[in-house]
Structures are given as C-alpha cells and as structure tokens.
Amino acid sequence: MTSRGRGAGGGGRPAKRPVVHAQAALQLVTEALLDRKAVDPLVLDLRGLSAATDYFVIVSGTSDAHVRGMAEHLVTTLAPHHVEGLAQGRWVLLDYVDFIVHVFHPELREFYQLERLWGDAPVLAGGTRDDG
Numbered sequence: 001m002t003s004r005g006r007g008a009g010g011g012g013r014p015a016k017r018p019v020v021h022a023q024a025a026l027q028l029v030t031e032a033l034l035d036r037k038a039v040d041p042l043v044l045d046l047r048g049l050s051a052a053t054d055y056f057v058i059v060s061g062t063s064d065a066h067v068r069g070m071a072e073h074l075v076t077t078l079a080p081h082h083v084e085g086l087a088q089g090r091w092v093l094l095d096y097v098d099f100i101v102h103v104f105h106p107e108l109r110e111f112y113q114l115e116r117l118w119g120d121a122p123v124l125a126g127g128t129r130d131d132g
Contacts, residue, residue, distance in 0.1 A: 022098035032077045036070045042126035055099035064089035
C-alpha cells in the first residue's frame with residue numbers, strides 16, 4: 001500500500017470534507033456492497049485511533065470474481081480517490097479519504113485480520129468480531 005502523504009504542506013490528509021458528506025458517502029458505499037451480496041460486512045470507527053482515515057469498511061467476497069465485481073461496482077457508484085488490487089481481485093483497497101473500503105477474498109481476510117488489528121475501534125455496522 002502507498003503512503004497517504006497528500007494535501008497542502010506536504011503531509012497528512014487533505015482538508016476535511018463536511019461530516020454529512022462523508023456519512024452519506026459511507027452509507028452509499030455500504031448499501032452498494034450489500035446490493036452485491038457482500039459477505040460479513042463490517043464498519044469500524046477509527047476516529048481518534050488513526051490520522052489516516054475515519055472509517056474502515058471491511059467485506060469479503062466468495063471468489064476473486066466476486067471481489068472484483070463488488071469493487072468495480074463501487075468505482076462506478078462513487079469514484080474513489082485511489083484504488084489498489086483491482087486486477088488481482090484478492091484484496092481490493094478503495095480509498096475515499098474519509099473512509100477506506102477493503103474488499104477481501106475470504107482467505108486473505110482471515111490472514112490479515114484487520115478486525116483484530118483495529119480491535120479497539122468501535123463497530124458501527126455489520127457482523128460481530130470473533131475474538132477467539
């Protein structure tokens with residue numbers, strides 16, 4: 001993944017957009033993922049835990065094609081600032097600045113365990129964590 005050094009002054013996040021806009025975009029993206037049958041959707045609130053973004057949206061697909069299909073649907077629904085991993089379809093990252101969407105193949109989601117890495121983050125929506 002690349003660094004997030006953007007914005008005036010050379011570092012950090014660009015100027016914050018209105019919260020209403022970010023929340024509406026987050027809702028649009030989560031609904032689009034559910035429309036495409038996302039598996040185990042989860043929204044983590046990273047505000048106060050990370051300067052990189054405010055939220056993580058984490059979902060799984062059932063195959064590489066499903067992962068790519070969900071990611072491509074998101075790109076057409078709401079254009080992200082940056083996309084990585086779309087061609088491979090194993091882990092697609094879509095950066096919307098205020099939130100980042102991670103669309104995983106189930107094996108990679110289990111391997112990287114972002115839910116555990118960000119275990120202090122409140123869960124705003126989605127399934128429950130497996131802490132065992």
